[in-house]
Structure formats: structure tokens, C-alpha cells
Amino acid sequence: MANVNDLKSSKFLTKHDVDPPITVTIKSYEESNVAMESQKPELKWILYFNELEKPLVLNSTNGQRIQIVTGSGEFNDWIGKKIVLYNDKTVSFASQITGGIRVQVPQDVPVQQPDEEQELGMNFFCRKCQKNYRELNNDTCPDCGGVDVIDMRADPSIQGN
Numbered sequence: 001m002a003n004v005n006d007l008k009s010s011k012f013l014t015k016h017d018v019d020p021p022i023t024v025t026i027k028s029y030e031e032s033n034v035a036m037e038s039q040k041p042e043l044k045w046i047l048y049f050n051e052l053e054k055p056l057v058l059n060s061t062n063g064q065r066i067q068i069v070t071g072s073g074e075f076n077d078w079i080g081k082k083i084v085l086y087n088d089k090t091v092s093f094a095s096q097i098t099g100g101i102r103v104q105v106p107q108d109v110p111v112q113q114p115d116e117e118q119e120l121g122m123n124f125f126c127r128k129c130q131k132n133y134r135e136l137n138n139d140t141c142p143d144c145g146g147v148d149v150i151d152m153r154a155d156p157s158i159q160g161n
């Protein structure tokens with residue numbers, strides 16, 4: 001069901017476009033004004049896909065998930081990579097549960113690691129080092145000692161379960 005809330009973002013993908021989930025290949029990215037015509041400009045990064053006409057407005061959560069899927073925080077490295085877009089009905093906005101587009105690892109694509117020697121059993125991702133780790137050192141990153149570490153086992157959607 002469409003409603004008036006979809007009109008303001010109809011140039012971009014909405015949760016309804018990804019329900020049921022769809023596997024897409026990242027084609028390109030650009031910075032774009034995502035505000036309504038009557039509003040003051042709001043620049044955000046958007047991603048285009050081979051399979052879809054409309055682009056995705058990239059938010060921080062999904063950017064971090066794509067970083068985990070691709071093993072890189074560089075947009076250039078994302079081109080050609082496959083991700084799954086789906087409607088996560090638990091996403092909330094302004095204290096309301098609204099649903100929203102989330103990124104998931106495709107079932108048939110393993111999570112890619114930046115270091116080819118480290119393949120399986122990587123459970124943690126340090127946002128500072130931008131690397132995956134098998135074990136933490138007293139709940140901190142073994143390299144930098146930082147605490148800004150994502151436990152990938154805690155979010156089943158990241159591992160594609």
C-alpha cells in the first residue's frame with residue numbers, strides 16, 4: 001500500500017520497493033540533493049544498482065553494513081559487489097517504528113575480508129582499524145585497543161542467517 005509519506009521520496013527507493021527482499025549489484029554512487037523541491041537542499045550519498053532504476057539514499061547504518069559485506073569503507077571498492085536490500089520492519093524513526101530499508105549479506109556470497117589470509121571465523125570488526133578480527137583482547141580491538149568494535153555474531157542479518 002502506498003501512502004502520502006512515499007511521495008516525498010519517490011525518486012529514491014522506499015521500503016516498499018524492497019519488500020520482498022531483492023539482491024542487487026552496486027553500480028555507482030554520487031552525492032545528490034534528497035530534499036523535497038520546496039525544502040532547502042540536503043546533500044546525501046546515493047547508490048545506484050544494476051537491477052534497479054531508483055537509487056538508495058545511503059544512511060550510516062547501511063553504509064557500515066556494506067563496509068562489513070565488502071570489507072572496505074571506500075565507495076569505489078563497492079562497485080560490482082552484491083548486497084540484499086530488504087524492509088526491516090523493526091527500524092524506527094523519530095521514536096516510531098516505521099520500517100525501513102536495510103542491507104543484508106546475500107546468502108550465496110561470503111562476507112569478504114580485507115586480508116585474504118583471514119578467511120573464516122571472523123567475529124569482530126573494528127571501526128577504527130577497518131579490519132575484522134577473530135578474537136578480541138579484553139573486549140577491545142587487538143590492534144588499536146579501541147572499543148568501537150562491532151560484534152558480527154550479535155546481528156544475524158549481517159551474517160545472512
Ligand SMILES: [Zn+2]
Pocket residue numbers: 126127128129130141142143144145146
Ligand atoms: Zn582497532
